[in-house]
Amino acid sequence: xxxxxxxxxxxxxxxxxxxxxxxxxxxxxxxxxxxxxxxxxxxxxxxxxxxxxxxxxxxxxxxxxxxxxxxxxxxxxxxxxxxxxxxxxxxxxxxxxxxxxxxxxxxxxxxxxxxxxxxxxxxxxxxxxxxxxxxxxxxxxxxxxxxxxxxxxxxxxxxxxxxxxxxxxxxxxxxxxxxxxxxxxxxxxxxxxxxxxxxxxxxxxxxxxxxxxxxxxxxxxxxxxxxxxxxxxxxxxxxxxxxxxxxxxxxxxxxxxxxxxxxxxxxxxxxxxxxxxxxxxxxxxxxxxxxxxxxxxxxxxxxxxxxxxxxxxxxxxxxxxxxxxxxxxxxxxxxxxxxxxxxxxxxxxxxxxxxxxxxxxxxxxxxxxxxxxxxxxxxxxxxxxxxxxxxxxxxxxxxxxxxxxxxxxxxxxxxxxxxxxxxxxxxxxxxxxxxxxxxxxxxxxxxxxxxxxxxxxxxx
Amino acid sequence: xxxxxxxxxxxxxxxxxxxxxxxxxxxxxxxxxxxxxxxxxxxxxxxxxxxxxxxxxxxxxxxxxxxxxxxxxxxxxxxxxxxxxxxxxxxxxxxxxxxxxxxxxxxxxxxxxxxxxxxxxxxxxxxxxxxxxxxxxxxxxxxxxxxxxxxxxxxxxxxxxxxxxxxxxxxxxxxxxxxxxxxxxxxxxxxxxxxxxxxxxxxxxxxxxxxxxxxxxxxxxxxxxxxxxxxxxxxxxxxxxxxxxxxxxxxxxxxxxxxxxxxxxxxxxxxxxxxxxxxxxxxxxxxxxxxxx
Numbered sequence: 001x002x003x004x005x006x007x008x009x010x011x012x013x014x015x016x017x018x019x020x021x022x023x024x025x026x027x028x029x030x031x032x033x034x035x036x037x038x039x040x041x042x043x044x045x046x047x048x049x050x051x052x053x054x055x056x057x058x059x060x061x062x063x064x065x066x067x068x069x070x071x072x073x074x075x076x077x078x079x080x081x082x083x084x085x086x087x088x089x090x091x092x093x094x095x096x097x098x099x100x101x102x103x104x105x106x107x108x109x110x111x112x113x114x115x116x117x118x119x120x121x122x123x124x125x126x127x128x129x130x131x132x133x134x135x136x137x138x139x140x141x142x143x144x145x146x147x148x149x150x151x152x153x154x155x156x157x158x159x160x161x162x163x164x165x166x167x168x169x170x171x172x173x174x175x176x177x178x179x180x181x182x183x184x185x186x187x188x189x190x191x192x193x194x195x196x197x198x199x200x201x202x203x204x205x206x207x208x209x210x211x212x213x214x215x216x217x218x219x220x221x222x223x224x225x226x227x228x229x230x231x232x233x234x235x236x237x238x239x240x241x242x243x244x245x246x247x248x249x250x251x252x253x254x255x256x257x258x259x260x261x262x263x264x265x266x267x268x269x270x271x272x273x274x275x276x277x278x279x280x281x282x283x284x285x286x287x288x289x290x291x292x293x294x295x296x297x298x299x300x301x302x303x304x305x306x307x308x309x310x311x312x313x314x315x316x317x318x319x320x321x322x323x324x325x326x327x328x329x330x331x332x333x334x335x336x337x338x339x340x341x342x343x344x345x346x347x348x349x350x351x352x353x354x355x356x357x358x359x360x361x362x363x364x365x366x367x368x369x370x371x372x373x374x375x376x377x378x379x380x381x382x383x384x385x386x387x388x389x390x391x392x393x394x395x396x397x398x399x400x401x402x403x404x405x406x407x408x409x410x411x412x413x414x415x416x417x418x419x420x421x422x423x424x425x426x427x428x429x430x431x432x433x434x435x436x437x438x439x440x441x442x443x444x445x446x447x448x449x450x451x452x453x454x455x456x457x458x459x460x
Numbered sequence: 461x462x463x464x465x466x467x468x469x470x471x472x473x474x475x476x477x478x479x480x481x482x483x484x485x486x487x488x489x490x491x492x493x494x495x496x497x498x499x500x501x502x503x504x505x506x507x508x509x510x511x512x513x514x515x516x517x518x519x520x521x522x523x524x525x526x527x528x529x530x531x532x533x534x535x536x537x538x539x540x541x542x543x544x545x546x547x548x549x550x551x552x553x554x555x556x557x558x559x560x561x562x563x564x565x566x567x568x569x570x571x572x573x574x575x576x577x578x579x580x581x582x583x584x585x586x587x588x589x590x591x592x593x594x595x596x597x598x599x600x601x602x603x604x605x606x607x608x609x610x611x612x613x614x615x616x617x618x619x620x621x622x623x624x625x626x627x628x629x630x631x632x633x634x635x636x637x638x639x640x641x642x643x644x645x646x647x648x649x650x651x652x653x654x655x656x657x658x659x660x661x662x663x664x665x666x667x668x669x670x671x672x673x674x675x676x677x678x679x680x681x682x683x684x685x686x687x688x689x690x691x692x693x694x695x696x697x698x699x700x701x702x703x704x705x706x707x708x709x710x711x712x713x714x715x716x717x718x719x720x721x722x723x724x725x726x727x728x729x730x731x732x733x734x735x736x737x738x739x740x741x742x743x744x745x746x747x748x749x750x751x752x753x
Contacts, residue, residue, distance in 0.1 A: 027601040029587040031551050033538050036589055036598050059494065067502075070595065071525045090626070098528045182508060213494075216487045219628035316467070337506045367561040370575035391508075402517065402524070404501065404509040 049076035056124035057082035057091040068407040079116050081106040083231045086221045126242040127249045131156035135163040145413045147174040149254040154438045161427040161460040172413040172423050173430035175262050179409035185394040198328030203307040205260035210316040215240040244286035251288025252311045262433040263322050264307040272296035272436045276450045277443035294440050341389040362392040432458045461647045464489035468496045471637030478631040478647045488627050492620045502527045503612045512606050518599035531595040533615045540714040548718035549688035553605035554579040580691030614713025617642040640674040642709040659700045659743035672709035674716040677701035698723050700743040711736045
């Protein structure tokens, strides 16, 4: 295992960076293909490798394998596992082609556990497999990163959290916004430390997409249904579109809504006490609701608040975002392009100037540095543009990952495994958000009920 | 022939597929669109956690591991910049910010001109190294911000071509924002795809197969074309439109941008020298000129 470091940032800065600068290349070269004199600044060779396997080579699994793992120093992919031979073999071949490294491919999870020396597994499988694989791996002494939802059964989600506590192994759940630098900065600095937006009263979230895409096998996928039945799939459609089946997954509420409602819970420092929800499957006709809306009532430490969440599966316009409203300001935050801070008119511009001075936020589209003092300014002139604010430098943070959220979340897991960080989102924390997601399912399935959630229900 | 459209990278992508049943074509198109969104998340400087945004936040002495795709795209961009003597340059994002700020009224004309000058001077000092051996980038000296808008859409079409090949689809035409197309095979009973290049009354019919073509011109951008070699806008471009045909859409996309800034002699020289170019066409005074190899 690696030496302890104080933060992830030190991996790419600190001593290595200083050494690198002394021997680095010339200024004014532009963008060029070159290695700095003195070699690269990375520290991968100095790290103990963390041996990881990824279970599930669908689109999420491929994201972990090709976009997340290669950007984490010392995260050593040794095996992949998938029930479809062509999918796992293609993944193995592509990893060799892109990363120059051979990994082993397995059909059977337990065969892989027996043959490989693993420190950790990443589960990107259908929800109904999560609990069994997680609990068995934890009990075998292997740390687990499991994609959300924890399970499609609340009792199984609780069992997973209990297994984490019992074994003392790590279990991180994949709600990746919890490791997104801007979300963490907003929570730690703007909300908790500065209380910049005053008392938060509303959270509004939407996930807009054009359709629920039903996937089908590629021509080159060699499907053997009798083998797939061993793994709990009754037909080929269940393998590719398991999210649409109640016995296998959780539908749009679990898949998409849970990412965003979890942010309501996090930023409000509370969990819903009541849930109203309605939904239907009239648009696509799958088992799960394709269209839904919910209202969540909170008793936050600062007073009552309301969360409003909608999932739209027939229009992509407006995208995916969360919006929070307080009595001193509001903000929109997302993993995409929609990110903006708004000062309430009753709050003087001078009051937010201190956040600009601290470097936390910027205005004028970060073009302030080009503004000039006008000579002989009378105060009456052309119409001034409206001023909005953006997050600027994420200063004074314990850790800034400077990675896309999915990579940052996995990096946090790897660093926690090394003893350098605590998990940003362990199974016990995740379970609380799973509870309110299941209550939303319950309300929808009962035709739009109002459901009260007791504090005790959030406990593992 | 089946056609599907998707909005991404500030434009629209169209995927046309032939030779497979509708369900399979739609499934393939959806996989293409998922791939485009994935690439945009890595390559867009407007997405705060993209690789390009990470690069643009680098401070002196920082280094970053990049996604395979970002790294590959940057390497191609550097290659084209070298070939064209800097007429193609991805280090132009700060200028784009300044143009946008001026248009939005955030900067007045004096501030705008001074900002362009400052950005040029800072860029002249910048050094960003892309490691030739691994997916890593180093900031030796900041001062340059990256925008892959001149190559990213073509790069995306190349990636879709790889994906469609993996899906066993041999007849397709891909289009990003009408400015770059990438084709393979042909529609029903044809061995190539029919296209036309035109400026005013002048036009040329094309039958394309297993290739990519990109266009650059002033139709959407107006007469003010930014030249990264000088850091200024210029009105004296030589052509109405320029088209470049290459095997790779990333090359055709970036080279059409660069060649539009050159003069006829320079275009002729590059067209002849660069192996990646299949042919170049350009229009002057509504006359088409085609430089074939």
